[in-house]
Amino acid sequence: MVPYDRCFRTLANPLRIRIIELLKKRPMAVGELSKQLNAERSKVSHALKKLKECNFVESERRGKYNIYSLTKSVLNDVKVKGNIFDVIKTHVEKYCKNKRRCRV
Amino acid sequence: MVPYDRCFRTLANPLRIRIIELLKKRPMAVGELSKQLNAERSKVSHALKKLKECNFVESERRGKYNIYSLTKSVLNDVKVKGNIFDVIKTHVEKYCKNKRRCRV
DNA sequence: ATAATATGTGAAAATAATTTCACATATGGT
DNA sequence: ACCATATGTGAAATTATTTTCACATATTAT
Numbered sequence: 267m268v269p270y271d272r273c274f275r276t277l278a279n280p281l282r283i284r285i286i287e288l289l290k291k292r293p294m295a296v297g298e299l300s301k302q303l304n305a306e307r308s309k310v311s312h313a314l315k316k317l318k319e320c321n322f323v324e325s326e327r328r329g330k331y332n333i334y335s336l337t338k339s340v341l342n343d344v345k346v347k348g349n350i351f352d353v354i355k356t357h358v359e360k361y362c363k364n365k366r367r368c369r370v
Numbered sequence: 371m372v373p374y375d376r377c378f379r380t381l382a383n384p385l386r387i388r389i390i391e392l393l394k395k396r397p398m399a400v401g402e403l404s405k406q407l408n409a410e411r412s413k414v415s416h417a418l419k420k421l422k423e424c425n426f427v428e429s430e431r432r433g434k435y436n437i438y439s440l441t442k443s444v445l446n447d448v449k450v451k452g453n454i455f456d457v458i459k460t461h462v463e464k465y466c467k468n469k470r471r472c473r474v
Numbered sequence: 475a476t477a478a479t480a481t482g483t484g485a486a487a488a489t490a491a492t493t494t495c496a497c498a499t500a501t502g503g504t
Numbered sequence: 505a506c507c508a509t510a511t512g513t514g515a516a517a518t519t520a521t522t523t524t525c526a527c528a529t530a531t532t533a534t
Contacts, residue, residue: 296511307510308512312512315512330510331510331511332511
């Protein structure tokens with residue numbers, strides 16, 4: 267009945283929104299995100315985990331780095347729509363609208 | 371820098387989303403909302419307060435009832451866009467995008 | 475004026491989310 | 505092999521949110 271509050275909850279956090287904003291520019295490793303955001307590394311790690319669980323971001327190992335990027339669909343939406351809210355709308359509709367809530 | 375997490379936070383709650391969904395149909399008094407949602411009355415009251423603080427809803431005294439409705443702009447968006455996310459997007463952009471966060 | 479109904483609200487109690495920190499693992503360089 | 509760097513993770517400590525409940529106020533009816 268109310269499937270999308272989890273997606274909103276993931277976005278109800280300044281750090282996580284700032285991560286999305288940063289990743290709009292380009293993929294980044296955790297350490298760099300941490301530096302740019304001036305936030306403790308493990309805090310960023312935890313934040314990324316939640317964003318990943320909600321399919322906002324994905325990660326790829328490159329050597330000792332884990333490079334995070336917006337998921338393909340989110341990234342595509344960013345290109346087409348430019349605006350974080352359009353992106354989120356589409357995303358939430360895609361992943362969070364069915365009974366099973368945000369897929370994990 | 372990150373002005374909209376508060377709007378998301380208000381939506382990061384199943385009851386509050388359900389209230390918005392209900393009010394899409396028509397304005398309602400607190401008691402009726404409470405009954406329809408099968409939720410405790412004061413819980414609904416608290417939820418409505420937050421929705422009001424973020425300009426999602428407004429209320430009007432009618433006798434001993436307090437009739438809540440979606441704010442004019444949200445309601446209008448509902449008519450035009452039909453979809454809760456479009457509505458929220460527009461709303462958030464209108465009220466939550468500037469430095470001062472969601473106006474109270 | 476009294477009683478019943480509708481609602482709001484503060485604050486304590488209960489829950490949930492975030493932050494922090496110590497530790498685990500993995501990779502790359504020497 | 506050893507060390508440094510990069511990252512993940514569980515869990516305790518901290519902080520925030522939600523729930524509940526008792527009480528306050530307002531309106532209407534009798």
